[in-house]
Amino acid sequence: MRxxxxxxxxxxxxxxxxxxxxxxxxxxSDCGPELSGGEMIFDRFRGxxxxxxxxxxxxxxxxxxxxxxxxxxxxxxxxxxxxSFETMLNRFxxxxxxxxxVDGVLLDLHGAMVTEKYEDAEGAFIEAVRNVVGANLxxxxxxxLHANITAKIAELADVIIGFDTYPHVDMHERGAEAxxxxxxxxxxxxxxxxxxxxxxxxxxxxxxxxxxxxxQSLMQRVHRLxxxxxxxxxxxxxxxxxxxxxxxxxSILVTTNNDRELANRKANELAxxxxxxxxxxxxxxxxxxxxxxxxxxxPDDGLTIFADGSDNPGGGAPCDGTVALQAMINTxxxxxxxxxxxxxxxxxxxxxxxxxxxxxxxLGGKTDDRHGASVIGDAYVKALCDGNFVxxxxxxxxxxxxxxxxxxxxxxxVEVVVSSHRRQCLDVEMLRxxxxxxxxxxxxxxxxxxxxxxxxxxxxxxxxxxxxPGIHRPDFSLFxxxxxxxxxxxxxxxxxxxxxxxxxx
Numbered sequence: 177m178r179x180x181x182x183x184x185x186x187x188x189x190x191x192x193x194x195x196x197x198x199x200x201x202x203x204x205s206d207c208g209p210e211l212s213g214g215e216m217i218f219d220r221f222r223g224x225x226x227x228x229x230x231x232x233x234x235x236x237x238x239x240x241x242x243x244x245x246x247x248x249x250x251x252x253x254x255x256x257x258x259x260s261f262e263t264m265l266n267r268f269x270x271x272x273x274x275x276x277x278v279d280g281v282l283l284d285l286h287g288a289m290v291t292e293k294y295e296d297a298e299g300a301f302i303e304a305v306r307n308v309v310g311a312n313l314x315x316x317x318x319x320x321l322h323a324n325i326t327a328k329i330a331e332l333a334d335v336i337i338g339f340d341t342y343p344h345v346d347m348h349e350r351g352a353e354a355x356x357x358x359x360x361x362x363x364x365x366x367x368x369x370x371x372x373x374x375x376x377x378x379x380x381x382x383x384x385x386x387x388x389x390x391x392q393s394l395m396q397r398v399h400r401l402x403x404x405x406x407x408x409x410x411x412x413x414x415x416x417x418x419x420x421x422x423x424x425x426x427s428i429l430v431t432t433n434n435d436r437e438l439a440n441r442k443a444n445e446l447a448x449x450x451x452x453x454x455x456x457x458x459x460x461x462x463x464x465x466x467x468x469x470x471x472x473x474x475p476d477d478g479l480t481i482f483a484d485g486s487d488n489p490g491g492g493a494p495c496d497g498t499v500a501l502q503a504m505i506n507t508x509x510x511x512x513x514x515x516x517x518x519x520x521x522x523x524x525x526x527x528x529x530x531x532x533x534x535x536x537x538x539l540g541g542k543t544d545d546r547h548g549a550s551v552i553g554d555a556y557v558k559a560l561c562d563g564n565f566v567x568x569x570x571x572x573x574x575x576x577x578x579x580x581x582x583x584x585x586x587x588x589x590v591e592v593v594v595s596s597h598r599r600q601c602l603d604v605e606m607l608r609x610x611x612x613x614x615x616x617x618x619x620x621x622x623x624x625x626x627x628x629x630x631x632x633x634x635x636x637x638x639x640x641x642x643x644x645p646g647i648h649r650p651d652f653s654l655f656x657x658x659x660x661x662x663x664x665x666x667x668x669x670x671x672x673x674x675x676x677x678x679x680x681x
Contacts (some may be wrong), residue, residue: 177238177362178357180272181231182213182245183284184264184301185481187322189418189492191647191655192254193544194667198263200250203597206576207247211264213271213671217244224574225567227284227318230351231287237352238359245271247284250491251598258292265304272308278360280314280511282335284351287323288416294660295421299328306332314361316354320344321384322416325427330372334361336429340395342386343602343630345570347595352425359406367434368408371443373452376664376671378425380623380650384414387633390453397449401442406432410442411449418491418648420659426450455667459650461643464500468509470638471619473531479615485546485625486646490600493623493648494518497547499645500610500621505551505588511618513591515607517578520596526557526583533557539587547646551587559584559611569603569631583613584610591617602627604635625650
């Protein structure tokens with residue numbers, strides 16, 4: 177059994193002013209300038225908490241030959257340049273043609289990539305693969321929980337398997353599941369029958385977290401559904417609301433073994449149950465001033481985390497916002513730290529000056545004017561490192577990554593980890609390599625919306641969702657949607673589920 181695998185992953189924030197280029201994919205993929213496949217993918221992902229880690233383990237369990245062709249990813253940012261997308265797609269197709277014939281294809285995609293030409297870039301990618309392998313060869317697609325799944329994606333893929341967790345700690349399991357399902361199709365043991373529902377609903381990241389209610393109970397319901405006779409798999413995709421496209425938002429899929437009536441019935445039940453939770457999926461935000469007062473009023477509680485999701489690079493924000501930092505400096509707050517702030521110029525300045533030096537900085541606020549102005553002042557260089565680390569927490573465990581040359585500065589009494597590469601602060605190791613142990617701080621500001629909870633959550637006594645400005649702020653009133661389908665909840669309060677069912681299905 178020969179299985180080809182690969183894909184391109186990007187979560188596109190259409191409100192970002194920073195376009196995404198091929199150079200971004202080359203830098204962030206760590207697979208060389210040609211975005212190599214084969215052994216490089218085996219070496220990078222074997223035994224890790226990643227989708228391809230799951231593909232590798234699943235193929236070994238199924239006694240299948242896995243042919244990894246390409247695994248390209250870039251940090252979330254603005255619209256992907258069309259030529260860059262075409263280059264990666266063509267590279268994948270060329271490699272696919274070279275290994276044919278195969279018995280099946282696994283596609284590791286995100287589900288929220290937008291290019292200059294395609295609102296639904298994943299749909300275009302799957303369609304191109306389908307044109308090469310034909311209508312009958314099985315294609316199984318793994319997608320992020322934030323995928324904006326379109327009818328086209330659902331039609332072209334035999335089975336779609338989405339992440340069940342946010343933070344995404346189940347990537348390895350979903351990759352292995354995808355191989356298992358694909359092997360069953362190839363052997364003739366499974367005739368996948370997939371039903372798709374798109375809800376008239378968009379939601380923001382904080383309450384999509386599956387460690388919190390109502391998502392925790394919803395995913396328990398999904399897992400019970402998957403244990404029922406005849407059910408192969410079920411997916412809830414909460415969508416990515418910072419992509420202004422027709423199909424942004426919530427969708428679900430239910431797959432059975434050749435039972436259309438069962439798939440239809442269970443898809444309607446799951447979609448209706450999710451719709452009933454719509455009011456509980458709206459976040460509550462807290463200002464940095466209120467959090468500082470809270471920390472001062474609870475001196476013995478331990479670590480408090482301020483999740484600055486509005487500046488979350490994991491959703492396309494610049495990661496150099498300064499609102500929380502400036503507020504902490506202005507109030508003379510003690511025992512606070514920021515991680516990780518993206519400012520390669522300041523990181524280089526600190527490395528040039530050396531540990532123990534005091535440097536005049538213009539820190540952060542350099543990408544745009546929507547996340548706070550640069551902080552001007554003298555900063556003490558406390559520590560320097562090369563920024564290389566390995567994920568030790570539950571998400572992406574075992575995967576190596578890098579922040580680039582990194583400096584820990586003290587400015588106005590606040591410690592700031594300053595990186596040369598833009599990365600979401602989702603693993604404690606990202607701070608430990610910079611000399612900061614979170615449990616020894618009173619207040620930690622993380623540039624993350626939810627993913628930090630997997631590793632940082634057990635260390636924290638309190639966590640607050642930040643009320644700060646930015647292009648990843650969980651507040652629909654700040655975004656001018658021009659392409660999103662309407663009516664849709666909560667932008668349009670008059671949305672009725674029964675009417676929407678008739679319209680969408």
